[in-house]
Amino acid sequence: MSAATTSFARRGVLGRLSALAAARETGIFLALVLVLVVTTAKSPSFLFSADGFRDLLLTPSTLVLIAVGQAIVIITRNVDLSVGSIIGLTAYLTGVLFKYNPGLPIPVVMLLAVLFGAGLGLVNGVLVSVAKVPSLVITLGTLYAYRGINVVWTGSNRINASDMPRDFLAIGTAKLWVLPVITLIAVVVLVIAALVLRSSRSGRELYAIGSDPDAAHLYGLKVGRRVLWAFVASGTLAGLAGVLYTARYGTVDSQAGYGLELQAVGAAVIGGVAIFGGSGSVGGAALGAVLLLTINRALPVLGIPDFWQGAVVGVLIIAAIILDRLLALRQARKLTVMEDSAA
């Protein structure tokens, strides 16, 4: 028996298993490559031009940030629908701070806006974990509440590029070698989040909580506190996205970030984050975000009318969910075969 038990080699079976787990990320990546190849074949400037290459990396960067935050929340079997509105508020705050306090150093303004986003996330987290109301309802509420505050605060005002320091706006276009700075920020955030979720005890607890909240409670995990921090993380990343939005576009009105929350949820689902929590990765969600926006840019190039874009995104989401289901079934069958043959 003992000899048989240790025969579960790390390579071989494990290798195949991890390959299967990775299949989702690789699948998304291949889909992305396919879109790029087809579109570039039709119109080489889609990739092989300074603008094309920049857009490929820059366009999805904001969405990557909030998709990472969204993935963290969804993994705990919650959802954060307020991120679009948080972007709106933090973007406007950034502009207002620059406009009315010209003396404030740029990093201080950025930090304040990100902290403001964290605070808005904290409100979500407290309401969800203390009031024990489903997050779908809470964040649907704060989606409208935050946006409402934004509209009252902004009115018909608009922050323009001329209101903000040139050095701040430069962040939106700056490059390090060929890589846009905003993209680099998104990548750094992604790597940190991936490390925490994969290799820290608290990160793994997020998966446990999402996999079975009741069992997590019985097990003695601090469910409320972890969920609260997941919402703070999502709010913080939305705050960062709001700051970068302002730097990149240079104008902010009361509608900044409108509707981005559903794109973030879509990106996470396409990227293999299970909507009922417990599985998925931030890397997948980030790839999902890139794929989503790249397809959106590719469709006009391929001559597909604008109004088909929504439908394509919908098909993508549904296809992603069906794929998940099939993969889960295949994995279950494989495991059974494996243990039977080993027995």
Next chain:
Amino acid sequence: MPDDIPPAAPATGSTPSAGAPSGAAASTAPAAPSAPAALELRDISKAFGQVIALRSGTLRLESGSIHALIGENGAGKSTLVKIIAGLYQRDAGEFLLGGESVDFRSTAESKAAGIAVIYQEPTLFPDLSVTENIFMGRQPLKGLRRIDRAAMREQALGLFQRLGVRIHPDRPARGLSIADQQIIEIAKAISLDARVLVMDEPTAALSGVEVDRLFAVARALRDEGRALLFISHRFDEVFALCDTVTVMRDGAYIATQPIAETDTAKLVRQMVGRDVAELFPKQEAVIGDELLRVEGLTSPLFADVDLSVRSGEIVGLAGLVGAGRSEVVRAVFGVDRYDSGTVTVEGRALAPHDPTAAMRAGLALVPEDRRAQGLVLGTTVARNLTMAIRSKLTKAGILTRAAENQAARVWASRLEVKSSALDAEVGTFSGGNQQKVVLAKWLATNPKVLIVDEPTRGIDVGTKSEVHRLLSELAGQGLGILMISSELPEVLGMADRVIVMREGRVTAELSRADANPESVMSAATGAGAAA
């Protein structure tokens, strides 16, 4: 109704007399040895609002010993376990661990103190690997506080090897058999180096081979000097595995004794020996023609079930929780499928898996969980009362509130549902009144056979007797009643005939004269030879 408990052989001096206060039983507690017990509970009590779940929980677990805890359903075993686990906090009493008083506010605290609890339903995280399930929150770390996956996997393999099982360390917990899930729970407990291991009915869903494997593991843990608490309904297992046994009844400690100094008859007697005078005997009714007949009903959950109900008769369906009684009546009523067998109502065969046909034929089923299955809590009394007869009240596809209220008023008055306004929401009612609304809802369909599943669970004593009186009256009017109940006094007091099930099979059919606590419990627990 036998008011006296027939003495079960062999009578012993250490058993308290029936109905004696629990304190009288303390004489059988083992004399305190010099070393402190691994875990000791003294006179623990716990109430939930008005309901007293635990009156005087007393338990003493020694290191290097397997201790059994037995008692009827509702004896307070699960409450005791949850207090040990830190899930509930005691109201009064002492809780000592290794001789020191402890106060657990959460399961995390009891775990940190070296107590591992394996619940009836294993609580694993289905999406995570079995290895992660074992080490969640305590994963081995390497530099930068990162989880050392390789080390964790090695440790998991080591645990599986020690337990003599082959489970792939990387497979997700989803899809594991119950037996393997329990092995994971035990691996968890071992990796915690738990001094006290509590297993709440671990064998309920296991096959013979799996039980043997579990017992081998339990004995190995005992021999390492750990204290084990084993809760089970199966006497053969208690005798095969345990060193000491504690009996509980009605939330109170009854007796603790070395397993060698007791036998099943004595244990059954300690479990059921209660004052049965509080019952509400059924009124005499003329027993008429056979209304319901079930023959050879078989599904994966039960096998070869035969039963019949006559007009005016109350048939009690007794057994322990999990014996398959609810599953049988659900199949009879057509909610669940069955593989073979027949159900006939008044001589006419009933189509399987068709509740509408069952209702038309005159069956009514009042389910066990009235909150989840019997009532729509957010709506009014009137709407709930008329739910099962909506199609009758509907005219040209339109159901008017007036028609609903009119029909509801008739039933509310007949059952004395205390509701001045039929517009009140059912969710605001007491358990007893809710149960009456459910009963009324089904009686409005004018059934010939009424099947009730645990009709008085969670109802206070006063309302309980009203429900009993109501059922009795209905039988008097010629209804046939099939009543599932886990409460012995209720079964013995109400039923004209008692059918006992154990592990999916009918193990006894007793006439009112033959049914007594010993005969029913023996058939329910499989302690056949003792009765």
